Every structure is written in C-alpha cells, then in structure tokens.
C-alpha cells in the first residue's frame with residue numbers, strides 16, 4: 623500500500639469495512655427529480671394511478687394528533703390484514719416499505735460467516751444488506767420462465783445458510799412460482815433456516831391467476847415470513863407502508879426487536895387501511911394494468927422482441943443490442959426505463975406498465991431506436 627492509500631484507509635478506520643467497500647450511493651431518479659409533464663417514469667414499477675380516493679380522503683382528514691407519535695403496533699391496519707389473511711395481528715410487523723423490512727430481516731439473520739441464498743437477478747436489497755451485515759450471498763439463477771428455481775435454491779443451501787430468499791413475481795423478469803414450487807421450498811428449506819418470501823407484487827400475481835403463496839407455505843414447520851406492500855398495486859409508494867406476515871410469534875418478535883419504533887407513520891397507516899377496504903378500486907386499477915401490460919407486450923413482440931412472461935406491473939424483453947444503450951436512448955426521449963444491470967443479461971430491459979399514452983410513446987420510441995441501431 624502507498625503512504626497515501628495507507629492514510630486514506632486510516633481516515634476511514636471508524637467505518638465497517640463491509641460498508642467502506644460498497645460504492646457510494648446513487649439512487650434512481652424519482653418523481654421529485656423530473657418534470658412529470660415531460661418525463662415518463664417507467665423504471666420504478668410504481669402504479670401510474672393515484673391511490674383510492676378513500677385513501678386520499680383518509681390522509682386529508684387526518685388532522686388530529688399530528689403532534690403525537692404514530693401507533694407503534696399499527697393496530698387498525700393489523701386487524702384488517704389479519705381478517706383477510708388469517709395471520710394473527712401480533713404476527714404482522716410493519717416497515718417503511720418492504721425495503722426496510724428486508725434490511726431488518728438481513729440484520730436479524732445473516733452476520734459474518736453466515737450465508738443467504740437468493741435468486742438472481744432479483745430485488746437487489748437482499749444482497750446489499752447481506753453484504754453490509756458481513757454475510758455472504760449465494761446467487762441462484764432464475765429458471766427459463768424467469769421464476770425462482772426451487773430445486774436450485776434448495777441445492778444451494780449449506781450448513782452456514784440462515785436465510786433463503788424467494789421473490790414471486792420476481793423483478794426484473796416478472797416470472798411467478800407455481801404452487802408446487804412454493805410447497806417444495808416450504809418443505810425443503812431446513813427447519814433452522816428462515817424462508818423469506820417477497821411478495822411485493824402479490825396483488826398483481828393473484829390477478830394474473832397465480833398461486834396463493836400464503837396457502838402454499840403456511841404449513842411449513844420451520845420459520846417463515848411473507849412480505850407485501852402498499853407501494854405497488856395500491857399506489858401508495860409515497861407513504862411507505864410494507865408488512866411482514868410472520869409464520870410464528872418468534873419470527874415476529876425477532877423482527878420487532880430491530881425495527882425502528884415509529885417507522886410506519888400515522889398518515890400511511892390511515893391511507894393503507896382505507897385503500898385496503900376499497901376493493902372495487904383495486905380491482906379496477908388491476909384490470910387497467912393488465913390490459914396495458916398485454917398491449918405493451920404485444921407491441922414489443924410486433925417489433926420482433928421476445929417479452930418475458932410477466933405477472934407483475936412491468937414487462938422485460940431481450941433486445942438485439944445492449945440494453946444500457948437503449949435505456950439511454952429512451953431517456954433522451956424522456957422515457958425512463960431500466961436495464962437489468964446484470965452482467966449475465968446485458969440485453970435485457972425492464973419497462974414499467976404505465977398509462978395507454980405511455981405504452982404508445984414507448985412503442986414509438988422503441989421502433990425508432992431499434993431502427994437506428996440496426
């Protein structure tokens with residue numbers, strides 16, 4: 623090491639090496655960074671629809687007690703979710719989005735020397751927090767349908783494994799696990815390993831005729847949890863409400879010990895409850911999304927691309943050229959999308975399903991770009 627490098631390493635001696643070694647954070651653009659009249663945000667898998675008017679009303683009416691901390695136990699929403707899922711309220715733990723819950727789950731399970739088994743590519747947070755905690759990620763390729771591969775996930779487990787992650791429907795592919803694969807994981811993951819199923823796209827998966835994940839895994843003898851969110855199908859990404867349906871009080875208690883006390887704010891709790899109770903609105907927006915998703919996938923097919931089967935609110939496709947370049951060319955036309963950022967899939971792009979006008983714009987821009995790149 624040169625003297626200069628020595629000095630730099632010393633100056634960062636206070637920082638855990640696992641954090642020091644991660645490149646500086648640069649988040650994606652969000653609605654706050656762009657002019658929404660000009661730019662189409664199709665890279666974050668947000669709903670293009672506002673939340674239920676009842677959720678907006680719940681936020682507008684919440685003028686009382688803003689000086690008070692929120693309900694730590696999120697009681698009203700837990701009760702409503704318990705009625706729908708059959709999971710007791712004390713086994714439902716909330717986070718500022720499921721993103722935060724993933725962080726807590728890694729924190730309680732996977733320290734130095736421990737292993738987390740996960741599909742790849744997938745939601746990157748599992749691997750990122752595992753790395754921060756000093757654990758090791760074993761990344762298991764998706765199957766040909768773009769879904770998590772139960773056989774391969776099980777085969778990757780070793781005696782240092784503490785968590786098996788699974789995600790269905792899985793971003794960025796959109797593939798779903800069927801009931802048999804879910805049961806296989808529920809039965810096959812050892813009883814001293816946590817099975818964590820990320821169902822951030824649950825409502826879309828069910829609308830597409832997918833398996834009932836809870837039903838398929840709730841007989842599991844070992845520890846498990848299922849993550850869901852109000853950020854996607856309910857259109858409430860701004861207020862940050864995600865939840866973990868835990869298979870036992872032990873799993874819920876372990877999560878509650880590390881979660882931050884007031885992480886789910888009162889406005890989010892009220893809005894989520896109102897949105898949950900407005901089933902008609904949810905169904906309407908799910909139908910609209912499915913119609914638009916078919917139009918986008920069919921449009922991409924007619925351009926000669928092969929869109930992957932998807933049950934979520936995004937469509938991925940393999941391009942005949944580098945996806946990062948196409949993403950850049952789309953961004954120059956004010957359309958934000960996302961390449962897979964995976965060396966194994968340099969030609970894959972993911973596009974969030976938007977409004978009809980967004981689909982038209984994407985297809986027109988893609989036609990031009992693919993022509994230019996030919």
Ligand SMILES: Cc1ncc(COP(=O)(O)O)c(C=O)c1O
Pocket residue numbers: 666667718719720721722745789793820822823850851852853859863864
């Ligand atoms: C699979 C998956 N899990 C979790 C999240 C995090 O969602 P949120 O923190 O908004 O609940 C996302 C967001 O894109 C996701 O795709």
